[in-house]
Amino acid sequence: MRSIETLDELFLKVFMFNPCPMAISNIDDGKYIAVNDALLYILGYNKEDVIGKTSLELGIMDNSDRKKAIRLMKSQGRLRDFEILIRCKNNKPIHGIFNAEFITIQGQPYLLSVMTDITVKKQLEQDFIYLEKLNLISQMSAGISHEIRNPMTTVRGFLQFFMQKPAYAYHRNYFELMISELDRVNAIISDFLSITTSDPLNSAYTLQDLQELLEQLRPIIEANALEKRNRMLYCLANTPKIMINEKEIQQIILNLVRNGFDSMPVGGTLIIKTFLQENHVVLAIQDQGKGIDKAILQKLGTPFLTTKDYGTGLGLAVCYGIAHRHRAKINVTTSPQGTTFEVHFPLAQSDE
Numbered sequence: 001m002r003s004i005e006t007l008d009e010l011f012l013k014v015f016m017f018n019p020c021p022m023a024i025s026n027i028d029d030g031k032y033i034a035v036n037d038a039l040l041y042i043l044g045y046n047k048e049d050v051i052g053k054t055s056l057e058l059g060i061m062d063n064s065d066r067k068k069a070i071r072l073m074k075s076q077g078r079l080r081d082f083e084i085l086i087r088c089k090n091n092k093p094i095h096g097i098f099n100a101e102f103i104t105i106q107g108q109p110y111l112l113s114v115m116t117d118i119t120v121k122k123q124l125e126q127d128f129i130y131l132e133k134l135n136l137i138s139q140m141s142a143g144i145s146h147e148i149r150n151p152m153t154t155v156r157g158f159l160q161f162f163m164q165k166p167a168y169a170y171h172r173n174y175f176e177l178m179i180s181e182l183d184r185v186n187a188i189i190s191d192f193l194s195i196t197t198s199d200p201l202n203s204a205y206t207l208q209d210l211q212e213l214l215e216q217l218r219p220i221i222e223a224n225a226l227e228k229r230n231r232m233l234y235c236l237a238n239t240p241k242i243m244i245n246e247k248e249i250q251q252i253i254l255n256l257v258r259n260g261f262d263s264m265p266v267g268g269t270l271i272i273k274t275f276l277q278e279n280h281v282v283l284a285i286q287d288q289g290k291g292i293d294k295a296i297l298q299k300l301g302t303p304f305l306t307t308k309d310y311g312t313g314l315g316l317a318v319c320y321g322i323a324h325r326h327r328a329k330i331n332v333t334t335s336p337q338g339t340t341f342e343v344h345f346p347l348a349q350s351d352e
C-alpha cells in the first residue's frame with residue numbers, strides 16, 4: 001500500500017485542508033489509503049480507524065449503494081452527483097452527494113472521492129414540505145369539525161331517539177349498526193383532528209423518563225407481540241428526562257410498535273431502543289419486515305395513506321403531528337431487511 005506521505009506537497013495541502021470531506025482509496029479492494037480531516041470530523045472517526053478499511057467494513061455505506069457507485073464508475077469512468085445516505089461512527093445518518101474521479105499517484109491508479117454534506121438542506125426541504133402539509137390539514141380540520149361532526153351528532157341523536165320507539169323495535173339491529181358506524185367515523189375524525197391539536201383534557205407537558213414510560217407499556221406491547229406471534233426486545237439506556245405529553249408519546253410508541261408488528265412475518269423480532277445521541281434522546285423502533293417502498297416512503301405521514309386492508313392510514317400522520325408539537329424529529333431508515341423509525345427528542349432546557 002502506497003502511503004499518503006509520498007503524495008505531491010501541493011496536492012497534499014489541497015487534499016488535507018480542504019473543507020470538503022475527501023478520500024483516496026484503492027481501486028481493486030476499495031480500502032482507504034488517505035482521508036482528510038473534514039471527512040474524519042464529519043464521520044466521527046480517527047485516522048487509524050479508517051486507513052486500510054473499506055466503507056463497507058466501517059458500515060459507512062450500504063452494500064447496494066457501493067455496488068451501484070462501482071457500476072457507475074466502470075460505465076462512465078467517474079461518479080457525478082451520486083446522492084446517498086451514509087452512516088457516521090455514532091450511527092447518525094448523513095445525506096451526501098458524492099463525486100469521484102480516477103487519479104494516478106506515482107504511476108498507480110486510485111480513486112479520489114469528494115462528498116458534499118446536504119443533510120441540513122434535506123432536513124429544511126422536508127420540514128418545509130411538512131409544514132405546508134400541516135397547514136392544509138389545519139384548515140381542513142376546522143371545516144371537518146363544524147361541517148361534518150355537528151350534523152353527525154344531530155343524526156346520531158335522532159337515531160337514538162327513534163331506536164327507542166316501539167314502532168321501530170323490529171329494526172333495532174339496523175339502528176345499532178348505523179350508530180356504531182357513525183361512532184367509527186367519529187373516531188376516525190378524532191384521530192384526524194389530533195394530527196394538529198392535542199386533546200385539551202390531556203395537554204400537560206411534564207418531565208418524564210422514557211425508560212419508565214416504556215416499562216409501563218411493556219404489558220401492552222408484549223400482548224401485541226403474542227397476538228402477532230412475534231417477539232419484542234427492549235434495549236433501554238439510561239437517558240435524561242425529557243419534556244413530554246405522556247399520553248401523546250404513549251400513542252407514538254404504540255402506533256410505531258403496531259406498524260412494526262404488522263410489517264413482520266411470524267417469528268420476527270421488534271427491537272425497542274432508547275439512547276442519547278448528541279443533544280437528543282432517541283427512541284428507536286426497529287423491525288425485521290420487508291421495508292417500505294420508495295413511493296410510500298416519500299409520502300409517509302400523509303393522512304389516509306395505507307397499504308393495509310384494515311388500516312386507516314392515520315397512525316403515522318398522528319405520530320408526525322405529535323412529534324412536531326414536541327419539537328422532535330422522526331427519521332426513517334428502511335431496506336428489504338427491515339425498517340427503523342427513530343424519534344429524536346430535544347433535551348429539556350433548564351428553564352422548562
Ligand SMILES: Nc1ncnc2c1ncn2[C@@H]1O[C@H](COP(=O)(O)OP(=O)(O)OP(=O)(O)O)[C@@H](O)[C@H]1O
Nearest residue numbers: 259260263291306307308311312313314315316339
Ligand atoms: N414499520 C413499517 N414497515 C413497513 N411499512 C410501514 C411501516 N410503518 C408504516 N408503513 C407503511 O406506511 C403506511 C402508513 O402507516 P400508518 O401507520 O400511517 O397507517 P396504517 O398502519 O396503514 O393504518 P393505521 O391508521 O391503522 O395506523 C402503512 O400502511 C405501511 O404501508
Ligand SMILES: [Mg+2]
Nearest residue numbers: 255259315316
Ligand atoms: Mg399504523
